[in-house]
Amino acid sequence: xxxxxxxxxxxxxxxxxxxxxxxxxxxxxxxxxxxxxxxxxxxxxxxxxxxxxxxxxxxxxxxxxxxxxxxxxxxxxxxxxxxxxxxxxxxxxxxxxxxxxxxxxxxxxxxxxxxxxxxxxxxxxxxxxxxxxxxxxxxxxxxxxxxxxxxxxxxxxxxxxxxxxxxxxxxxxxxxxxxxxxxxxxxxxxxxxxxxxxxxxxxxxxxxxxxxxxxxxxxxxxxxxxxxxxxxxxxxxxxxxxxxxxxxxxxxxxxxxxxxxxxxxxxxxxxxxxxxxxxxxxxxxxxxxxxxxxxxxxxxxxxxxxxxxxxxxxxxxxxxxxxxxxxxxxxxxxxxxxxxxxxxxxxxxxxxxxxxxxxxxxxxxxxxxxxxxxxxxxxxxxxxxxxxxxxxxxxxxxxxxxxxxxxxxxxxxxxxxxxxxxxxxxxxxxxxxxxxxxxxxxxxxxxxxxxxxxxxxxxxxxxxxxxxxxxxxxxxxxxxxxxxxxxxxxxxxxxxxxxxxxxxxxxxxx
Amino acid sequence: xxxxxxxxxxxxxxxxxxxxxxxxxxxxxxxxxxxxxxxxxx
Numbered sequence: 001x002x003x004x005x006x007x008x009x010x011x012x013x014x015x016x017x018x019x020x021x022x023x024x025x026x027x028x029x030x031x032x033x034x035x036x037x038x039x040x041x042x043x044x045x046x047x048x049x050x051x052x053x054x055x056x057x058x059x060x061x062x063x064x065x066x067x068x069x070x071x072x073x074x075x076x077x078x079x080x081x082x083x084x085x086x087x088x089x090x091x092x093x094x095x096x097x098x099x100x101x102x103x104x105x106x107x108x109x110x111x112x113x114x115x116x117x118x119x120x121x122x123x124x125x126x127x128x129x130x131x132x133x134x135x136x137x138x139x140x141x142x143x144x145x146x147x148x149x150x151x152x153x154x155x156x157x158x159x160x161x162x163x164x165x166x167x168x169x170x171x172x173x174x175x176x177x178x179x180x181x182x183x184x185x186x187x188x189x190x191x192x193x194x195x196x197x198x199x200x201x202x203x204x205x206x207x208x209x210x211x212x213x214x215x216x217x218x219x220x221x222x223x224x225x226x227x228x229x230x231x232x233x234x235x236x237x238x239x240x241x242x243x244x245x246x247x248x249x250x251x252x253x254x255x256x257x258x259x260x261x262x263x264x265x266x267x268x269x270x271x272x273x274x275x276x277x278x279x280x281x282x283x284x285x286x287x288x289x290x291x292x293x294x295x296x297x298x299x300x301x302x303x304x305x306x307x308x309x310x311x312x313x314x315x316x317x318x319x320x321x322x323x324x325x326x327x328x329x330x331x332x333x334x335x336x337x338x339x340x341x342x343x344x345x346x347x348x349x350x351x352x353x354x355x356x357x358x359x360x361x362x363x364x365x366x367x368x369x370x371x372x373x374x375x376x377x378x379x380x381x382x383x384x385x386x387x388x389x390x391x392x393x394x395x396x397x398x399x400x401x402x403x404x405x406x407x408x409x410x411x412x413x414x415x416x417x418x419x420x421x422x423x424x425x426x427x428x429x430x431x432x433x434x435x436x437x438x439x440x441x442x443x444x445x446x447x448x449x450x451x452x453x454x455x456x457x458x459x460x461x462x463x464x465x466x467x468x469x470x471x472x473x474x475x476x477x478x479x480x481x482x483x484x485x486x487x488x489x490x491x492x493x494x495x496x497x498x499x500x501x502x503x504x505x506x507x508x509x510x
Numbered sequence: 511x512x513x514x515x516x517x518x519x520x521x522x523x524x525x526x527x528x529x530x531x532x533x534x535x536x537x538x539x540x541x542x543x544x545x546x547x548x549x550x551x552x
Contacts, residue, residue, distance in 0.1 A: 262533040263530065427540035
């Protein structure tokens with residue numbers, strides 16, 4: 001190995017627990033709270049547990065372990081890890097970095113909304129009509145389009161959010177990313193358990209749980225339900241876009257990565273179940289107090305968090321407390337995910353340019369913060385956010401994961417090698433079962449999901465947005481991420497950058 | 511809540527939270543071992 005300058009540590013997690021907490025912090029995000037309950041309800045209620053568990057075990061955890069294997073064996077950011085596997089695959093790593101750039105800029109906006117709504121919980125600023133308040137008063141959204149008319153109520157918390165984020169990222173892998181997760185994840189769990197307890201005591205909570213868990217066995221015969229179970233597991237686990245590769249590269253050689261993967265996978269799904277119980281208990285109360293059926297008040301995403309929950313908060317006893325618990329949970333879950341997304345970009349820039357931590361952090365985060373604020377603190381921010389989120393999840397994350405998996409399994413044929421690597425110090429041996437899953441089952445599941453999503457996106461214009469907006473912020477952004485990946489992979493690595501994984505931890509320099 | 515719904519809720523709790531408990535017990539009890547043969551990374 002050639003070292004031509006003083007070694008700079010890439011950073012690493014101090015132990016297995018910090019790594020697991022950081023990985024859980026990344027996996028547990030907004031989707032756990034506002035997507036899973038709705039997907040489970042739509043997918044057959046109690047019967048959904050069957051396809052969900054199958055998806056977790058045959059696709060989610062195997063794919064998570066493949067990401068771990070890439071990062072842990074190659075000891076680099078996503079681009080460096082792929083480049084070390086084969087120079088022809090480096091572009092996949094940069095594609096994943098580009099996807100993280102897109103997600104980071106809009107994710108911060110949602111966190112800014114949640115911060116504001118934490119305060120609104122005390123005053124119930126939304127009055128009797130939370131939907132009108134959200135779009136007309138708070139976001140000041142006009143007709144779909146692009147403006148540079150700033151909304152101070154979004155701008156100010158976004159600026160604060162980015163300043164805090166930049167400070168934490170500059171602290172490094174252990175003191176910044178790791179410490180934040182170690183502190184925030186237990187707090188998130190405590191806060192959300194308090195929310196669930198309060199929601200369970202509301203009148204109508206049992207009707208809500210009845211709606212969520214009543215099994216509809218006929219749904220199991222519907223392929224779309226199985227596809228949505230695989231989709232939920234996939235989107236929720238933070239796999240396939242560089243985060244777990246980056247985090248695994250910061251873990252010591254002899255750490256039990258396979259056992260850690262199962263902990264992270266089940267922790268993420270266990271938290272989703274808790275979210276389902278809390279959210280549907282609260283929706284049961286809303287239905288009862290509104291004189292409606294639970295099915296009539298069910299919502300997901302922004303509608304659940306910023307329309308349905310404010311309505312619940314307005315009517316529930318100790319509503320302000322419920323509101324604070326809910327929106328603080330959103331902020332904590334979202335923030336630990338945001339820092340993991342940014343870490344992918346910072347780590348890649350650091351590896352490529354051989355920069356120090358603070359320097360790389362500032363180079364990455366300041367431009368991202370400016371783009372984020374310019375695009376998403378304006379009156380058109382909510383539309384751009386909605387479109388970018390929909391398309392980058394499907395034609396960014398999903399497609400990149402499929403390409404990476406096929407390239408590793410069938411291009412360079414490294415799956416058996418990765419199985420050996422992971423099994424060497426792992427508590428759970430990755431045998432033929434894992435090779436079959438990552439080489440055949442998971443890619444086929446991803447192809448089915450992708451085909452289904454592509455047909456939907458082409459035949460039904462998403463949410464009725466104008467074609468030019470879908471083209472620019474949807475298809476255009478997803479395509480730009482691929483182009484960026486290819487272009488960035490054409491740039492040269494510094495001669496001092498080892499293009500083979502170091503054999504021992506102490507040789508991890510830069 | 512109906513019996514079906516309660517049963518499915520309990521099943522989901524046992525599988526997901528029980529799975530998490532089992533996974534945590536596994537990594538806590540695992541002591542790790544040196545490989546029998548030396549393998550070089552790439």
